[in-house]
Amino acid sequence: MPPSTEAVARVGILTPSGMLGAGFAPETVERGLTLGPDVIAIDGGSTDSGPHYLGSGVAKTTAAAVSRDLRILLKAAATANIPLIVGSCGTSGTDSGVDWVAGIAEQIMAEEGLDLRIARIYSEQEAGFLKEELDAGRIHPLAPHGPLRPETLDSCTHIVGMMGHEPFVEAIRAGAQVVLAGRATDTALAAAVPLMLGMPAGPSWHAAKIVECGGQCTTNPRAGGVFATVDQNGFTIEPLDADNVCTPTSVAAHMLYETADPYRMREPAGTLDVSDATYTALDERRVRVEGSRFEPAEQYTVKLEGARVTGYETVSFSAIRDPYIVSHIDRWAALLRTVLTERVTQTLGPADDYTLDIRLYGHNAVLEDLDPDSSAPREVGVMLLVNAPSQATATAIAKVANPLMLHLPLPEMEYLPSFAFATSPAETERGAAYEFVLNHVVDVDSATGMFRTHHSREVSHV
Template sequence: MPTRVLVPSGVLGLGFDRTALARGVAMRPDIIAIDGGSTDSGPFSLGAGQSKYARAATKSEWRDLMLARAEAGVPLVIGTAGTCGADATVDWMFDITAELARELGQTLRVARLYSSQTADTVTRALGEGRIIPLTPAPEISPETLASMTNIVALAGAEQIQAAIDTGAEIIIAGRTTDTATIAALPLARGDHAGAAWHGAKIAECGALCSTNPTSGVIVVDFDDSGFTVEAMHETALCTPHSVSAHMLYENTDPFILYEPGGHLDVTRARYTALDARRVRVEGSEWVAGRYTVKLEGARIAGYQTTIMAILRGAHYAAHARDWVAKLATFLTDTISRRMGLAPDSYSLDFRLIGVDGALGPLENRTGHPVEVGVLGIVTAPTQGIAAEIGKLINPFVLHYPLTEDEELPTFAFPYSPATTDRGALYEFALNHVMDLSDPMQAFRLTVTEVGA
């Protein structure tokens, strides 16, 4: 019997079509699997241990999935819960689950798979030679590891299988690879290993592998020789092109995908349209290797204050780069004289929205904007210093003249005060893998009954 996996969306909190979900449930899946996050939005979620997505949106969608799970009578699993998969966000997701179970009158066995690592654990592994850098990777030491606010290891299929084996109806996993929650059950049932990992890669973002990416819901059937993928929305079609193209998504090599315990090779994969909606894939290979798990870590890199002004006058809009270059030089000298801060003890960066807001000095296209937004970003060792610099530069950002012989300008600003204290700035500080002697060595499982 094939193993049927229902994937409602690429991530919980982004939305999915409810009619398509109902169609998927009617196909009697063996498991419902969804991702809960990624590193796409930068290091803040991991650094702060917070979800990127609103609790209300998460709860609303999770409610639908808990109802779908009850109707299908199968496990529901989420990986990388709360965007970053830290222990705090696993517990955040557990609280939402327990709350919904009470509201829905459901009694549930919930397994929590924890992925967070202590600095001491990783330091010991470093001393034992079990930490291997990827490319590029920052230098790490016991001191840098101790400075990290959160470290997580990316679980693979084996850890999800251990959670499934508890008999839990719902599994809330910490940081996992995007494919692990989908590949786990097909692998446990003895389906083709290459197909399990390849199909999981194709399905990781839901209907992104179809002609209607925002519809969310897909179903994948795994068996002993390959997999078949079908989108559930009536306007979403899976084609050989849309399916094969997803190997390029977030992957440096369109043929190789590394996972804990080996890698997927799709060089010989064949994509065949079974009809207008379904694609069959065979020929994928799984190559076993060392059992390593990727590590992610984040730490505070400073504290920020921002300031925003808008250049509307044609003279200033046309010469915005010249103006901001002159302003930056003036402000560096002013901060040094008035606050006694050396330029290398903080950073002051200006981005011109409409000119080079995305690329900064790398921008090579020019135009004639009607107005230019000036975003100033102050980064300093403490929030107090960043805020003080922001207040010091405030009047100059709003009134600094381009030339000495013109009237003092006044620029627009969209809110008052013009400065905003952003708090901690986080940076990724690990790009390494950790060698494990046992897949559960770096992970912990807790099983709890919740609900009515």
């Protein structure tokens, strides 16, 4: 039977880790079950790792890691008779990502003798439908993007809509015991059951934000997940690891994580406001949070994420320890670009549709001109990233660069330097490269209308 939706005094959220497949100690989940959870919620993905995973529809995590974590959580959910919710399955929340995690779950249940009803919530969107919404004036850009063009939608290999909590609630009310969802806000999966069971929106959304990354809100983020207890006046949070600690500072600081404003965070249904929230240590491990508010939006919106192919990449990596070149590394990199461009034209003919990215690791590859450390490095790693319309062209350009990345001297040098390639062959083909091209929202009349739910078997609606 699905959970009762009658008013309750408190709702417990068990979040074992910041991401399915990242790993956690089984004993932390066992301890979490003793605290009386009403839901196990864990994120399955993110855009943090770039557009490749959405563009290609493949997962960042390995099946073995997902299976290991999921086995523990499915058994825990069955033991406690509570829902297990996974959002953004397969890293990016594509339909194939949902089916991939569902296939792993079904195999585990067969092996463990578990009989749990699974709901798959799909979030992929058709370009044709979105072009109709665009024509109707219902799609709007988020800064810094400008107005959306129809051809941008057509160019995407995958487009997902970011769901709020409502599809999770609908699936659980329909009897789902395991909910595997496409792209969702990180907070929606943790807020769903507290909201469904009558907890106030402010504490529910704030607690969901704090638990979203597991132990990130503790003093030892590597020690595992957290447990939040939401009630009518606020929430209490504590680590699952008995030796880990939550402090008012560690909890409050998580509002700085992945938010443009540390006091306000937008969800599809409205905005969480924590400007008046208070954080109080109950003891050496637990923190009490009160004063959070949630402002319902005048218009419910669903954020779109889409990725498209920008070309094909080949990468080469060489290391330089010649002290003279290292001390003039910026001038050397400029010379490499000039000479390589000339030789590409000489050997492959005129070409304007490729790009060269030269990154100097150990010098300024991370911060570039923002790096405050101007001291000379002892060695520099030179990464050449070539993007071209075809893989063959990208690799050909990288091969033209090969002798230059091995022996290119500065003009005034009287000897031929030698550098070191990291691999043999020096050129590694990376395949298709992708870019994010959608940062827009759709005005919707229904919070669940853009998403499709499939149940593993027929259930009785309540």
